Structures are given as structure tokens and as C-alpha cells.
Amino acid sequence: MSEEILINVTPQETRVAVVENGVLQEVYIERARSRGIVGNIYKGKVVRILPGMQAAFVDIGHDRTAFLHASDIRPVSGVENAGPVPPINELLQDGQEVIVQVLKDPIGTKGARLTMQITLPARYLVYLPYSRHIGISQKIGDEATRERLRALVKSALPEGAEEGGYILRTLAETAAEEEIETDIRYLRRVWVACQERIRSAPVLSLIHEDLPLALRAMRDLVRGNVEKIRIDSREVYTKAIDFGIEFIPEIAERIEHYPGERPIFDLYSVEDEIQKALDRKVMLKSGGYLILDQTEAMTTIDVNTGAYVGKRNLEETLFKTNLEAAQTIARQLRLRNLGGMIIIDFIDMAEAEHKRQVLRALERALARDRTKVYLTEMSPLGLVELTRKRTRESLEHVLCQPCPVCEGRGMLKTPQTVCYEIFREILREARQYGADGYLVLASQAVIDLLFDEEAGSMVKLQEFIGKPIQLKVEPLYTQEQYDVVLM
Structure with a gap:
């Protein structure tokens, strides 16, 4: 199995990609403003x-x-x-x-x-x-x-x-x-x-202080099967050559400066793979797919057959999907740098031999991981628990932040839910304060619903409280935001 290491350097950050047989397996990112401190x-x-x-x-x-x-x-x-x-x-x-x-x-x-x-x-x-x-x-x-x-x-x-x-x-x-x-x-x-x-x-x-990422990658990641280390910065290339000659002379001749106009991470579609690694859904070649969810306590991975129906019978379909999923999961753990407790929900299989083979396939795939992984047997429900040593932030936590709209839930209240909250708020205000009327500020989707499907409810509410209610779109409001203003 041949490997290449690609090193992309800008003043703001250094990125290292480990590519095995043309496929991205690991990504390391170190930003100048937030360098990791492990080893310091x-x-x-x-x-x-x-x-x-x-x-x-x-x-x-x-x-x-x-x-x-x-x-x-x-x-x-x-x-x-x-x-x-x-x-x-x-x-x-x-x-x-x-x-x-x-x-x-x-x-x-x-x-x-x-x-x-x-x-x-x-x-x-x-x-x-x-x-x-x-x-x-x-x-x-x-x-x-x-x-x-x-x-x-x-x-x-x-x-x-x-x-x-x-x-x-x-x-x-x-x-x-x-x-x-x-x-x-x-x-x-x-x-x-x-x-x-x-x-x-x-x-x-x-x-x-530990070495910067580019030199640390050479010290820790370069093994006998690494054919090339390509660096797109002339300055870092020079430092890498000096470091290699002094400490790792056998790899010095494998270090190359990459002067190409095409960005180095466009080789082997590394940029595209990094973007895909931020998605919840990972497609399998068979038509099945994985759903990965990171939470504070653990990461869960759900395996689904999707469009894959197999050629002979249902058990074969489930077995083949789980086998492919085992390989993909091992790669995703490395690529996304997922650590801590990880629960994998394989599709339930009837045959004990199939369960054994899927678990062995997962073990073999995880054996290539540089990070220590502890794996348990498959439970009667088809769940596999494993722990992967966590020494740095996952790729998602390095590149992303929680959504300020849903605050990391990944879900938003529907416009209908927000409409009913507004109705309850108006009733609450009407009981407490003697206002002449009410102005509702909300997002476009919520105001549209109040003018359309909930127009009848609006009329009944105005009749009940005996006060007029005006509606106004607030373009900067998210779908869950609203204000009820006394007039």
C-alpha cells in the first residue's frame, strides 16, 4: 500500500493530508492563531x-x-x-x-x-x-x-x-x-x-514546544511505504530538507517542492473529500449510506441499506452493506479524527457467521489506524462499541462551530410551531397588560403562514381579545425568532 503526504502551507494555517493509493485517509490542520499544545x-x-x-x-x-x-x-x-x-x-x-x-x-x-x-x-x-x-x-x-x-x-x-x-x-x-x-x-x-x-x-x-505540524508530520507519519512528501511552500520545503538530513536522512530524497499552479490539495480531490467529511451522510458504493452524529457524550454511526437491494436475498444484502460499511467507518474515523466513545449500529443480521465476519472486517480496517482503538464484540442488537483515543479536536470542531440558529441541535421549529407560540404569547400579554393592540415581528415564513393558513385563527384571536393584531416581516430574524410588541 503506497502513501503520499501532501503539505499545504499558508501564513494562516498548515494542512497535512495522508493519501493511501490515491484516497485521502487523514487530515491534520494547525492554525497559526490556535496551534495545538500537546507535547508542550x-x-x-x-x-x-x-x-x-x-x-x-x-x-x-x-x-x-x-x-x-x-x-x-x-x-x-x-x-x-x-x-x-x-x-x-x-x-x-x-x-x-x-x-x-x-x-x-x-x-x-x-x-x-x-x-x-x-x-x-x-x-x-x-x-x-x-x-x-x-x-x-x-x-x-x-x-x-x-x-x-x-x-x-x-x-x-x-x-x-x-x-x-x-x-x-x-x-x-x-x-x-x-x-x-x-x-x-x-x-x-x-x-x-x-x-x-x-x-x-x-x-x-x-x-x-513541540515541532510545527509540517516537521511533526515527517517525524510521526512517514513510514517505509511513503513514496513522496510534497510541500507547496519553498520556505517550509527548505526547513523540511534540513530537518530530514539531520534527523531522518533516509526520507530526505523523498521530500519534493510542489511548484504547480494547481493547488496541491486539488490533487486526489483532497479539498472535495474534506468538504464531504463535514456531512452527516456518507454514501456507500453499493447504494447504502452511513449517518454520523457527534454529540458531547459520544459519536453514533447508523448503517442503512438505502437503495441497495442485493441480487439474491435480504440477508446477503444486509451482510454486503455491513461489510462495506465496516471499511468506510474505519476510514471516516481517521479522516474526521473522531475520538472518545463511538457506537456503531450495523444493520441487524440473522446469521452469527455474518456478524463475526463484519466484526473481523472492522478490526482489520481499524488495524491501519495510528490512533489506539479498543473494540468490543457485537451486541445482540447489532451494536458495536469502540473507543478511540482523543488527543486533539475532531475535523468538524476544527473547521466548524455550532449553528447560531439551532444552537447545535441540527433542527428548527416549524413555522406552524412558531405561529402557535405567538398566539399563546399574545394571549399571555392580553391578560397582563391593557394594550391598544399588538405588533408581531417574525421571519418571512412565519408571517406568510399567519396571513395564509392561519388567517382564520388570527381573526378568531383578535375577536377574543378585542384588540387589533398587526404583522410585520423582520428580515434579520431566524425562523424561531419573534417579538410581540405592545401598541
């Missing part, structure tokens, strides 16, 4: 301890205080402790200065999630400055390979190095000894610079 290290200050939640709020110099759980506090000794976590008020005090790293960006109304267990990522390794542990990615399953890599790291450590542990990333499986050594030198240089900042910087300072 701060010198913060504890502002409030919550013993009941085993957590503390920490000021890191941002608008919202961040959240630090007791389980994410580094033991004083710097050695991992398998025992129970002590009470939070034994670990921290109000006003205490702490060195913390951001685990999760602020999402919605929630502040950033923090840890004191600092990690610094490189191409093949993650450095753990407060640990002596050497770990291996779980995706490297072969025991002989795991032992070889562990020995490789130990032999590559500089003489007299006593502090610091490492986790070998999945990419390290094919790394040469000199590449591991290069990563170790780079990570130790970064940590030395961090220590200097920790000593000299005032509280609420940024100690270390």
Missing part, C-alpha cells in the same frame, strides 16, 4: 487541589486552568511505583511550582490534560528523562526483535549515562544502530536545553 512542557503553578477527584488544577499561563490527575504525577524518586497512588494532597500543595507536559489539547469546555511524566519523542525513540525503563512498542510482537532492540539501545547509550529511559517506537523495528544513536543524541540535547530553561525561566513559562 510548561513551568506551571498548582491553583486548586480536588481531593475528591484525586486531581489538581494547574495554571500554565493559558486562559483555562489545566487538569492534572494524581496518577500522572511523577514519583519524587523518579522510579515507577506499582503501588496505589497516594492522596493528591500528599503529592501537591496549593501554589507549588510544577513541571508539566500537555497530554491532551483543551477540547470544548475542558482544559488541557497534563502529566508530570515528561516524554520527548524522536523518530524511533521516546525519551523518559525521569525513568530508567527501556520499553518496546506493543506492535513489535516478535520476542527476538524486542530483545535485539533493547540490547541496541543499551549499547548506544553514552558512557556514564545514568538518568533517562526510552521507549522504542514501531518504526524502530527496521532502524540501524547509527539511527538509534542519532535519536539518542538528539533527545539528550533537547533535554539539556529543557533543564536549562527549567532553572532560569519564571513560573507560567513555556519550557519546550
